[in-house]
Amino acid sequence: MNSTSPFSEDRVLWQDFLAGEVRAFEKLMSDNFRLLFRYGSKFSKDRELVKDSIQDLFLVLWEKRDNLNPDAAVKPYLMASLRRLMHRQVSSRTWVGGEALQEEDDYFEIEFSVEDDYIRNEATHSRTHHLQKLINALPRRQKEVVYLKFFQELSREQIAEVMGVSPQTVSNLLQIAIRHLKTHWKAEFLIFFLLHFLF
Amino acid sequence: MDRYNDFSVEDFVWDDFFRQWTLSPTSETDALWDDWIDANPEMLEKVEQAKAIVLSLRLHEPEIDDSEINQVVKQTVGRITEANEDSARAPRRLVPAFSIPWMQFAAAVALIMLMGWAVYSVMIKREEKPELSQQDSVIEPNGAMTEKTNSTSQTIELALSDGSKISLAPKGRIRYPERFDGERREVFLEGEAFFDITKDPQHPFLVYANGLVTKVLGTSFRIKAYGNSREVTVEVKTGKVAVFAQSDPHLKEKVADKQLQGVVLTPNQKIIYARNEVKMVKTLVEKPEMVVSKAEIPQFEFEDTPASEVFNTIARAYGIDILYDEALLRDCPLTARLDNQTLHDKLSIICKAVESSYEIVDGQVIIHSKGCRN
Numbered sequence: 001m002n003s004t005s006p007f008s009e010d011r012v013l014w015q016d017f018l019a020g021e022v023r024a025f026e027k028l029m030s031d032n033f034r035l036l037f038r039y040g041s042k043f044s045k046d047r048e049l050v051k052d053s054i055q056d057l058f059l060v061l062w063e064k065r066d067n068l069n070p071d072a073a074v075k076p077y078l079m080a081s082l083r084r085l086m087h088r089q090v091s092s093r094t095w096v097g098g099e100a101l102q103e104e105d106d107y108f109e110i111e112f113s114v115e116d117d118y119i120r121n122e123a124t125h126s127r128t129h130h131l132q133k134l135i136n137a138l139p140r141r142q143k144e145v146v147y148l149k150f151f152q153e154l155s156r157e158q159i160a161e162v163m164g165v166s167p168q169t170v171s172n173l174l175q176i177a178i179r180h181l182k183t184h185w186k187a188e189f190l191i192f193f194l195l196h197f198l199f
Numbered sequence: 200m201d202r203y204n205d206f207s208v209e210d211f212v213w214d215d216f217f218r219q220w221t222l223s224p225t226s227e228t229d230a231l232w233d234d235w236i237d238a239n240p241e242m243l244e245k246v247e248q249a250k251a252i253v254l255s256l257r258l259h260e261p262e263i264d265d266s267e268i269n270q271v272v273k274q275t276v277g278r279i280t281e282a283n284e285d286s287a288r289a290p291r292r293l294v295p296a297f298s299i300p301w302m303q304f305a306a307a308v309a310l311i312m313l314m315g316w317a318v319y320s321v322m323i324k325r326e327e328k329p330e331l332s333q334q335d336s337v338i339e340p341n342g343a344m345t346e347k348t349n350s351t352s353q354t355i356e357l358a359l360s361d362g363s364k365i366s367l368a369p370k371g372r373i374r375y376p377e378r379f380d381g382e383r384r385e386v387f388l389e390g391e392a393f394f395d396i397t398k399d400p401q402h403p404f405l406v407y408a409n410g411l412v413t414k415v416l417g418t419s420f421r422i423k424a425y426g427n428s429r430e431v432t433v434e435v436k437t438g439k440v441a442v443f444a445q446s447d448p449h450l451k452e453k454v455a456d457k458q459l460q461g462v463v464l465t466p467n468q469k470i471i472y473a474r475n476e477v478k479m480v481k482t483l484v485e486k487p488e489m490v491v492s493k494a495e496i497p498q499f500e501f502e503d504t505p506a507s508e509v510f511n512t513i514a515r516a517y518g519i520d521i522l523y524d525e526a527l528l529r530d531c532p533l534t535a536r537l538d539n540q541t542l543h544d545k546l547s548i549i550c551k552a553v554e555s556s557y558e559i560v561d562g563q564v565i566i567h568s569k570g571c572r573n
Contacts, residue, residue, distance in 0.1 A: 012547065026276050033268045041261045051267075055275050062279050111259040124251050131212070132256060150218065151258045182209040 010074045018065045029058050032075070035152075036082050042108050042147070043086045053086050060085070076158040083162060108140040110147050127185070134181050142177035145170060200235045203242070211249035221253045346374045349390075359384075362397040363404065383454065389426050395419040405454060407445065411472045414441045414459060434469040434484045442470055442479070466490045466518040467542075468562040481562040483519065487542040490518035499537035499545070506531040506553045510566065517542055520563040527570035528553065 013031075016024035033054060040050040061068065061081070069077075112132040114125075135146060141163075148159045156174075160167040203211075211217045220228040236243055349355050349367045357365045360378045367373055371390030379402065388408040396404045398417025406413040408424035411431040418438025424431040433442055443453050443461035453460045462479055464470055467487040471480045489496055497512050507528040514521040519542075531553040537545045546557050546564065555568035 022276060022280060025279060026272055029275060030268055030272045033272065034263060037263050037268075038260045047261070047263075051271055055271055058275055059278065112256055114255050114257070124248050127208075127248070128252050128255050131252065147258070150213070178213050182213070185209055 011071075014072065014074045015070055017061075018068055018070055020065065025058070025062060028074075029054075032078055035075070036078060039079050039152075040082055040086060042110060042144070043083070044107070045109070049089075050086075053082060053089065057082050057085050073158060073161070076154060076161045080162045080164065084164070108144050108147075110136070110143060110151075112136065131181065131185055134184055138177055138180065142173050142180075145173045146177050149174060200231065203235065204239060206242070206245070208245050208249045208252070211245065212252050217249065218253055221250050343377045344374055345377055346372070348372045359386075361399065361402075364395045366393040366395075368392060388422055388424055391421070391423045391425070393419070393421045400457065403454075403457065410445045412443050412445055412447075412450070412454065414443075414454070414461070415439070416459065420464075429473055431472040432469055433464065433472075435464045435466050436488075437466055437490070440464045442472070444472065444479075464562070468519070483542075483559050483562060483564070487517050487519065489516045491516055500535075501537070502534050503532045504534075505529050506533050506549060506555075506568075509533050509535075509549060513542070513545060514564075521566065522563055523566035524568060524570070527568050528555075528566070531568070531571040 013024055013028055017028050036054050036057070037050055040053055041047075044050055057078070112135060114128050114132055135143065138146065144163065145159060148154045148162060149156075154162065156167050156170050159170045163170070203214075203217075206214070216228075220232055232246075236246060347355075347357060347367065349369050349371045352369050354366050354368050357367060357373070357375075359365065359375060361384060363384075365373065365375075365386075368391035371388070371392050373386060373388050373390075373392060375386040382402060384399075384402050384404040386404075386406055388406055394404075394406065394415075396415055396417050396419065400416045404415050404417070406422060408422050409426075409431045411424065411433070413420070413422060413433050415438065418440055419436040420438075420440050421434045421436070422431065433440060439459060441453075441459035441461045441463050443450070447453060447461070449460075462470060462481060464481065467484050467490065469482055469484045471482065473480075491497075497516055499512070501509050505528065507523060507525050510521045510523055510528070533549060533552055535548060535552065537548065540548065549555075550557050550566070553568065553571060555566050557564055557566050559565070
């Protein structure tokens with residue numbers, strides 16, 4: 001249970017951070033850096049921008065530490081804050097520049113790789129590659145939900161917090177995405193199979 | 200497991216439990232799935248295929264190495280420690296805010312809104328003031344009511360006709376009858392106050408605050424119900440308190456009943472009532488205090504004491520429930536001195552020593568442990 005219940009460690013660290021302990025600041029930041037870096041990279045390809053954003057995030061949290069919720073769930077809270085901060089940065093640039101950078105707001109890039117080691121037959125191979133394509137083609141918000149749910153293993157409530165939407169919206173998005181993946185995948189697979197047998 | 204009997208490969212790939220087993224199997228899940236496959240051998244191929252897909256479809260995450268992380272962290276820590284030293288001399292300069300064009304725009308918007316609010320508050324706010332007495336539907340105002348607003352910066356003490364005492368925090372507003380002569384003692388609160396209520400089971404005492412009704416027979420407790428906050432909290436110091444929403448369909452019965460109905464809180468428990476969600480969360484107060492009298496405070500010195508016994512001692516002293524697996528913790532001996540720590544520190548230390556963790560659910564402490572017999 002020790003590893004799954006974040007209460008003892010994460011919570012204590014967070015509360016030490018709020019109490020103004022520099023040591024806790026350092027540990028909190030280095031413990032969560034990789035996670036945040038990976039998540040932040042979904043919004044921008046610019047490595048330096050992502051790193052700077054994480055730095056800004058921790059500086060802002062440190063400044064505001066007297067007003068933060070001591071009972072916050074640390075990981076989703078950090079992810080949500082980074083998401084807001086980066087969205088703000090991207091949209092403020094759009095404002096100032098006056099350029100139509102609208103599509104940047106829709107940016108959520110995840111890249112899948114297929115590790116062929118696990119795959120023994122050709123049918124599975126093609127199914128996996130096809131699934132990879134389908135996920136990459138999902139609309140941004142659906143993609144983000146699938147990413148947070150299946151690849152970051154967050155709960156429905158945590159995803160809702162990260163994305164700033166209601167848990168019900170999370171369920172809906174997830175359902176639409178999975179249904180889309182399942183049906184298209186099946187159809188495509190049938191065609192593959194038919195072709196395979198006919199020719 | 201029966202629900203998996205007609206699963207397709209696609210269904211397996213997106214099933215939480217299946218993924219969990221595939222990505223991080225344990226001996227329990229292995230056994231469970233192996234048994235199921237033995238019973239449904241025709242599913243083996245689908246399972247194998249789904250497993251291969253889950254395992255092979257890896258997210259390609261951008262990499263960052265430890266030294267790079269370390270460098271940024273060190274630099275950031277440098278900035279905050281430097282800022283701490285500087286802050287005495289000069290206010291910290293983070294970003295020259297008004298040099299950013301959109302900040303200028305934001306400032307203009309803020310100014311317009313502020314002016315709008317000023318006009319609004321002068322013209323309209325005045326009419327809203329008497330809400331404190333009108334929010335109640337149950338109440339038949341008989342007799343003269345007194346209203347007190349604490350506009351000082353210190354807590355003020357009020358004495359009620361039944362001998363009860365109320366400490367009203369700054370900015371708090373309270374309305375109460377000059378004499379309690381009905382069946383119930385009823386007051387209305389906005390803001391924060393601590394109540395020390397004289398015991399009188401024949402005349403329940405009720406506090407109405409931001410949609411939450413707190414009902415007691417005689418006890419002490421604190422209510423925070425700020426006008427601008429969406430939450431109401433009630434923290435119990437001694438005795439028992441019942442709370443229910445003013446929107447409760449059985450409000451009338453609950454108010455009239457001589458018994459305590461609704462969610463009942465005991466010492467060191469607190470409830471958070473979120474007004475717009477109509478839900479109540481029961482938890483522990485931030486700094487639980489011992490409920491036993493000074494003479495009865497136990498010695499928190501343990502030597503090779505079973506952890507279960509330690510938890511019992513603490514639960515009694517704080518008047519709270521601690522739930523744990525008796526059979527597991529009986530074999531976890533603990534030697535520690537714990538008389539100066541807060542409840543949370545005590546629990547953290549014990550959990551660390553016996554490799555457990557704890558969480559607070561519904562105002563109770565729950566210990567998660569795997570036991571100490573290896």
